[in-house]
Amino acid sequence: MMLRFSQIQNRMGRLLVLLIPYLWMLVFFLLPFLILVRISFSETRIGLPPYTEVFEWLGGLAFEIKGSLVNYHFLFSDNLYLAAYANSIKIAAISTLICLIIGYPMALGISRVKGQVRTFLLMLVILPFWTSFLIRVYAWIGLLKNEGLINHVLQWVGLIDHPLPLLHSTFAVYLGISYSYLPFMVLPLYATLEKMDPALLEAAADLGAKPMQAFLRVTLPQSLPGIIAGSMLVFIPSIGEFVIPDLLGGTDTLMIGKVLWNEFFLNRDWPLASSVAVIMLIILVVPLVWWQRHQQKLEDQSQ
Amino acid sequence: MTVLRSANHFQEPWTSPDEDPFIRIENITKTYDGEVAVNDVSLEIYKNELFSLLGSSGCGKTTLLRMIAGFEKPNNGRIIIDGVDMTNVPPFERPVNMVFQSYALFPHMNVEQNVAFGLKQEGLAKSEVADRVATMLKRVELESFAKRKPHQMSGGQRQRVALARALVKLPKVLLLDEPLAALDKKLRERTQFELVNLQELMGITFIMVTHDQEEAMTMSGRIGVMNGGMLQQVGTPSQIYEFPASRFIADFIGTANMFEGVLQHETEDGVFIHCPELGHDIVVTRRGAAENGAPVNVMIRPEKMRINLEGDPSQGMNNLKGVVKDIGYLGDMSIYHVLLTNGRTVQASQLNFQHTQERKITWEDEVVVSWHADNAVVLVQ
Incomplete structure (x- = not known):
């Protein structure tokens, strides 16, 4: 079938719109990630770059693959890394729960008020984004440190004699994460609650x-x-x-992001750091894919 | 208009002084930010009635219904259901269930779960819940749809789920908020029948809110017409149509030809009303509440008017001369718009009882419109 020019133009336009973000993702996410995967199979060395080549060109069409699994083996044999992964998951999970417990009533409350008050409350949720993330975390240092506001007030009121060790603790990390990510919990919750037909609650009440x-x-x-x-x-x-965790956490707060940083910048062990990053990604992607499938199944069922 | 009531429903409890009303609404007033939505409404509804609150949008009918359900609290007055004062009882403790205009079915539950919701709330045994849900679904012919989700069903099916969900609780009163508004015409007519049948079968008192006068007329035993937050008239469909209490009701229900005049005197021949715009008197048999010298409206329904090609004016009838300007052909009947000599237009309708395509009366014909003195209603201005 012949396509008219306008149809072709239309298709090209659609393709272009799709192509740009995918190209962006390809260049700035997929390529760096593949480089990372490649480095994770190399070995560390002193020099530039600080790792051995995985693919060696032998001339013509011949390649030699010199990859090694030594980093992954090390990662799984040293308790430090497994503990860091486990701790990261635990801290993230508990922080998520805290955000949910605080965020749900907030979202519900916002969805129940009307007009200008609602716009105002939503703006308050988004307001922290107007300040740099880093500055907000630094602000918590000012609040939590021994000579900080919270300890000052508590001592002045007379509740405590000595300052509480609030800063550089796992507690501070929970606080920091819950505080920083709360809007990300409130906004999607608000979006679903706001869509709900208020007559449904009346119907429920009507039915007892x-x-x-x-x-x-x-x-x-x-x-x-x-x-x-x-x-x-x-x-x-x-x-x-x-x-x-770097700014608010203590020495005992083990999180994989910090381990990653240390491997890259303190130990300069790029291959090991890369494998740490690859495993982290897998930990994140597997539940995402599972969820996607689950959603798909639910949708298929309802059709 | 079809009458859907069966013979055993011709008993009229409101005419009997021994009968106690089942629902008493006493001097209910509701205001929102100073705006009066319902203004001092008192109403008595009897057991097993199908009562309609009729009015245009914003007349307060839905607010009144929501106060009976318990979703709104009246500023003043009391609501008593079956002898118990319900004014301050929350909706989840009232023996009342509602069919919402939007149906408000729970989208995450299937039909069966929706219908079972209220029974589970009562804490009934699982087997009893299942039995009653199954019986109810059968009654509304949805037994094969038990596992469907609301979004997989048509509007008519959803309406029946909403009905089943409310009726399965066997409420003392079922409230229906524009239950048929979302259905198309044919389905609406069929559902009207089903609703009336269900009401008679289950013996539950229905209070329905509607803006559709035909719906109210065909289905209800009695109608309460509301306007501007006030209850204007309560009566059977024929009372409201034939004997409207006010000019508003006469205009609101059906079509009305209205003449303004002053009541003169009453003789053996009838009550004479001087009508300046016609230049002569109108004779009626009933004067209503009007006194001599009172300004009144005389209302005649189009179907009570006879329309004839010019001939001898009928004796003992009110006659008006005019010219046919418009004809509305509805199949079963035709509506003639007749321009009178004084410039007014009246409507007269006539059944098309002859099987013919020809018109006896057509455009620009000179006609005489006449009506019997018995068929006019006098309304005090």
């Missing part, structure tokens, strides 16, 4: 459900997509978080 029962049987199940989206948005970046 007290407010709490109506919440559990109607509101909560309907906001599940928002809960999952928000949790993903908090959990995934929290796992690899570096700045917060």
Whole structure:
């Protein structure tokens, strides 16, 4: 069938719109990641670059692959890394839960008010983004340190004699992550709760459900997509978080982002650091793919 | 208009002084930010009635219904259901269920779970819940749709789920908020039948809100017409149509030809009303509440007017001369718009009882429009 010129133009336009972001992802995500994977199979050496070549060109069409799994083997044999992964997952999971517990009532509250108040409250949720992330984390140092605001106030009130060791603790990391990522939980939750037909709650009440029962049987199940989206948005970046554990965490706060940084910049062991990064990505991608499949199944079922 | 009520429903509890009303609405007033939505409404509804609240949008009918359901609290007045004051009882403790205009089905539950929701809330045994849900689904002919989700069903099916979900609780009163508004015409007519049948079968009192007068007329035992937050008239469909209490009701329900005049005097021949715009008197048999010398409206329904090609004006009838300007052919009947000599237009309708394509009366014909003195209603201005 002949395509008219306008149709071709239309298709080209659509292709272009799709192509640009994919090209962007290819150049700035996929290529660096492949380089990282390649480095993770090399071995460290002193020099420039600080790792051995994985592919060696022998002339003509012949290549020699000199990859080694030594980094991965090391990673799984040293408890430090496994503990760091486990701890990162734990900290990210607990922070996600904290965000959910704080964020859900917030989102519900915002979705229940009307007009200007709602716009104002939403703006307050987004407001922290107007300041640099780094500055906000530094601000917490000022609040948490021994001579900081919180300790000062507590001592002045007379609740404590000596300053509490708030800064450089796992507690500070939970605080920092929950604080920083809370908007990412509130916004998707708000989006799903706001879409809910208020008549559904009236129907639930009409059928004999007290407010709490109506919440559990109607509101909560309907906001599940928002809960999952928000949790993903908090959990995934929290796992690899570096700045917060570095600035607020103590020596005992082991997180994989910090380990990664140390391997790259202190030990200058690029191959090992690369393999740490590759494993982290796998840890993140596997649950994502599982979720995607699960969603697909749900959609297929309902059709 | 079809009458869907069956013979055993011709008993009229509201005419019997011994009968106690099932629902008493006493002096209910509701204001929103100073705007009066419902203004001092009192109403008594009897057991097993199918009662309609009729009015245009914003007349307060839905607000009144929502106050009976418990979603809104009246500023003033009481609502008593089956002898119990419900004014301050929350909706989840009222023996009342509602069919919402949007149906408000729970989208994450299938039909069965939707219908079972209310029964589970009562804490009934699983087997009893399952039994009652199955019986109810059968009654609304949805047994094969039990596992469907609401979004997989048509509007008519969703409406029946909403109905089943409310009725399965066997409420003392079922409230219906524009239950048929979202359905197309044919389906709406069929559903009207089904609703009335269901109401008679289950013996549950229905209170329905509608803006569709035909729907209210065909389905209800009694109608309450609301306007501007006030209850204008309560009565059977024929009472409201034939004996409207005010000019508003006469205009709102059906079509009305209206003449303004002053009531003169009453003789053996009838009540004489001087009508300046016609230049002569109109004779009626009933004067209503109007006194001598009172300014009144005389209302005649189009189907009560006879239309004839010019001939001898009928004796004992009110006659008006005019010219046919417009004909609305509806199949079963035709509506003639007749321009009177004084410049006014009246409507007269006539059944097309002859099987013919020809018109006896056509455009620009000179005609006489006449009506019997018995068929006019006098309304005090």
